[in-house]
Amino acid sequence: MKTLTALFTAAALTLTAGLAQADDDVPGGEIPALVANKTIMPLDQLEKIAKDLHKEARITDTDLEKRLNGAYEYKVELELGRDEWDVVLDASNGKVLSDRRD
Template sequence: MNRLTAFFIATLMALSAGLAHARDLKDDEARKLQDAGTILSIEKLNAIVLSKHPGATLADTELEEEYGRYIYQVDLRDAKGIEWDLELDAANGDVLKNHQDT
């Protein structure tokens, strides 16, 4: 096996290992986390997102667990039609990512 092939295989293995640490949560799991006070309510999280882009429309939302941390991911379209990707720490509402979708 040449060095390039070995590097490629090692890179794929590392990427695969990283992906295994994120999982989508189902609605009932999210509800239990909200009820327990582990994460903020979806309404509060959406309000935080919309405060960053007034007049925007939510296109897609997802709650994931990544490395023991709950991340609320949102795709939205602002009033000018620009698409944005946001990620919030679902436990405290901190904005982790707020980037224009490219």
């Protein structure tokens, strides 16, 4: 009985952890429609907002994700010398949600 309880608990924890991280990457083919219907801002404008936070940095990676609540976030990774920054923006309005150094 203890083994069954332990297995059930492990399965429940695994499922819960998976749901907590269930953001979905948005396929590139969907982005033009999201911009056209003004669900998200154009990606170049979002990148400019991130670059304005770290003027001399260069963008190394970007990622558009749809959150479980339906909101879109644009994640921008920047590099300046040995410093790396992760900037997360609300893709609908460009608001900076986080700006942290790795």
